[in-house]
Amino acid sequence: MRMHPRAWLAVAVVVVVAVVGGWVAVSAGDGASPDDDRAVDVLTGHDWTHLAGATAGPGGVRIVGLGGRIVRQDGSGGQPNPPVNLRGPRLAVSGPVEITAGIDRPAGQSAVLALHGDVPVVYDEWRHNPPGLAVTVTDGELSLAVWDGRGNEPAIRRRATTAASAAGTVTVTRAGGQLTVRLGDTSLSVTDPGVFSSGRVFFGADAAPSTSPSGPAGWTLTSLRAAGLDGGSATVVDAPTLGQPAPGPGSLRVLAEARRKLPVGVAVAAEPLLADDGYRRLIAAQFSMLTTENAMKPQFVHPQPDRYDFTGGDLLADFAAANGMAVHGHTLVFGEANPRWMQDAPAGRREQIMLDHISAVAGHYRGRVAEWDVVNEPLSTDSEDYEDGGTGLRRHLWQRAMGETYIDKAFAAARTADPGAKLYLNDFGLEADGERWDALLGLLGRLRERGVPIDGVGFEAHIHEAGDRVTAAVLQDHFADLARLGLSARVSEIDVYGDPAAGQAEQYATALTACLAAPNCTSYTTWGVTDRYGSTTESGTYPPQVGDDLIFDRNLAPKAAFTALTRVLRG
Structure with a gap:
């Protein structure tokens, strides 16, 4: 007209x-x-x-x-x-x-x-x-x-x-x-x-x-x-090309390939990828799998009901393809990181919003993403949700609208949208025995009984306090529990408080050792590359007050934790 x-x-x-x-x-x-x-x-x-x-x-x-x-x-x-x-x-x-x-x-x-x-x-x-x-x-x-x-x-x-x-x-x-x-x-x-x-x-x-x-x-x-x-x-x-030099023989990805063909992954921030040459080279040189740190979270990829923004996710997916890396998509459904319009949607509309979102995002990346965190952090942080027969599910906009079945529906929608991708549930605190692990096993049992197409579980392994400590025996037992259910496991988001440095190195190495020993452990991923861009940076600080939880410091120099990982991979 x-x-x-x-x-x-x-x-x-x-x-x-x-x-x-x-x-x-x-x-x-x-x-x-x-x-x-x-x-x-x-x-x-x-x-x-x-x-x-x-x-x-x-x-x-x-x-x-x-x-x-x-x-x-x-x-x-x-x-x-x-x-x-x-x-x-x-x-x-x-x-x-x-x-x-x-x-x-x-x-x-x-x-x-x-x-x-x-x-x-x-x-x-x-x-x-x-x-x-x-x-x-x-x-x-x-x-x-x-x-x-x-x-x-x-x-x-x-x-x-x-x-x-x-x-x-x-x-x-x-x-x-x-x-x-x-x-x-x-x-x-x-x-x-x-x-x-x-x-x-x-x-x-x-x-x-x-x-x-x-x-x-x-x-x-x-x-x-x-x-x-x-x-x-x-x-x-002009922006630099995505392809980077081939990794050297002492890199994590080459050592892991030689040891057990285990993908070693990293969460990557889209913003500095093409602006920081050292950051970009380090990712391509050391890792064989890339997790989309923020770019595919709902509030970034779906800012308005009728608007999607795939630019950050596309950059990461294209970079991974150019450097022979697999992509782990994070995350389709989450109680956090949702745009305001999703939070304000009436309960009766939320199921359709969730299904449309999964269909659009997973469909857009069909064939380009090897794995998805379909449901992220479904377990509650409130002890009362585990008491008196409680299932331990976190109460948020999706759970309140659909109950536990939001998980079933999310996995089914993801399988339809991207049939070739492996589908994971991802959560923290699964590295220790206790109510969270028991609640997860109960949830997985119910999902399997209902025929939900889940392939595995991600263990975030955020080691930020003394109580978060990982022990190899418990982690291997939990991997074995999943194997008996026919499920894979992955160390999905490990970062470790770095004081002392030797303790940090030991925890990174312990989780990797447990993963290598478990046939159903499919990958080992650190939640970031360098402290320069680590997620434990304190919000609102100028200049940024960065954490010390990752295996490369703010100057991109390797820490004792990196050396410990290479020693484990060399056997």
């Missing part, structure tokens, strides 16, 4: 961001851009097809907002998680530099262009925001938010409003020690905290839902150029 010309009030705006002598100027005008032979094109000929919510076409890159937000483990909060073009171009900059972007938007639609000094990183359920800025253009308004790398929220927020039409000109100038934003008679001034001091610029783009009932949501990035000014430089750098 042809749209009436008045129904689409297109506004072409060029946003200019200039960094001069430590000061930034941002201006928006009616489509004009500096005529500078030094400018490089960051849009044409570069990859914008993997930016969440983006569609590349002959007129530029169409941006539709996904509304991604990150809730806390208890389901509260909602930290914004706007997209970043992880697989696309970035800039290497030095000295004064200017960036221009063409924006074509309908009336009532906001357009957001973000420039990050480094990629934001998601540490479990918290997004660490590096220095950067976001420019937002709306009808008659230009706003600027500046992050200084010291907190989740912008350190500076400024906006200029006016009665001028949407075709007006907005100018933001950073010069003489001031960042000045002008629109009509309104003027605002701020100081730059050094958003590009890293020498790199990564790009993001987002949109808010359209406020016009007749106009389509979204906007178009029609151009993006950068140039050095007054001795500065700006160079476009």
